[in-house]
Amino acid sequence: MSLAKTFKHLPLSALLGVIGIENLEPTYGTVHAISGVLVLCDHPFEVALAHSAFTYIMRAFMRETATLEARPKNHEVFFYSDDAAYVETVANFLAAALSAGGAAIAFSTKPHRDLLYQALTVQDVDIDAAIERGAFISLDAAEVLASFMVNGWPDQARFFEGFGHIVGSALKAAKSQNPRLAVFGEAVALLCEDGNIEGAIRLEQLGNYLANKYEVDILCAYPLKFCDREHDNQVKRICAQHSTVFSR
Secondary structure (H helix, E strand, C coil): CCHHHHHCEEEHHHHHHHCCCCCCCCCCCEEEEECCEEEEECCHHHHHHHHHHHHHHHHHHHHHHHHHHCCCCCEEEEEECCHHHHHHHHHHHHHHHHHCCCEEEEEECHHHHHHHHHHHHCCCCCHHHHHHHCCEEEEEHHHHHHHHEECCEECHHHHHHHHHHHHHHHHHHCCCCCCCEEEEECHHHHHHHCCCHHHHHHHHHHHHHHHHHHCCEEEEEEEHHHCCHHHHHHHHHHHCCCCEEEEC
């Protein structure tokens, strides 16, 4: 990712504001290219300040980018052939955490939410008690997407704010001292169905950050029909965001 492409053209005052220098009246006589970013400044002192401010921004930018793009240990994706494979895999994933005294969160479509609830009722876990306690949270994937998508793109601030509250609430309701939290989502598949594959990949990257920050286990699901020749490159990029890839 290029910081130059992100900022493109920057006044000196914008750079200086980052490091707490305000109310400086620079002379805009020359455009200096600092690491690919065009900065309007003239006096040598201003150029030196610009270099210092840019270094500060670059270091912070690289730390954030490295964190968001790091692949976590427990972020799995599976491609399902039918609803039976979907329900069995997801129900086992969620039930494993709940039966161990942990918590689980599921972001599913309405039809899949109903199927998952039915499947969890026959698992070795009291799903109704888990729901009442708040240890199992089931939400509509489309509604969750609408809460943080802005102009077809996942808004990072809204995403972390919303998920932070949900994750914190589920962990507080868990029984064990160091609870395992299982998070399942198919919101990414909804984005792909709408043709917003870049948005789905970005959401997977935000999921990586979430998995690392809270040490949760994440499982994503896509229909197997998405894995065709037309989407070959996109599927490879999606798989690259996960620690484990499998299909059923």
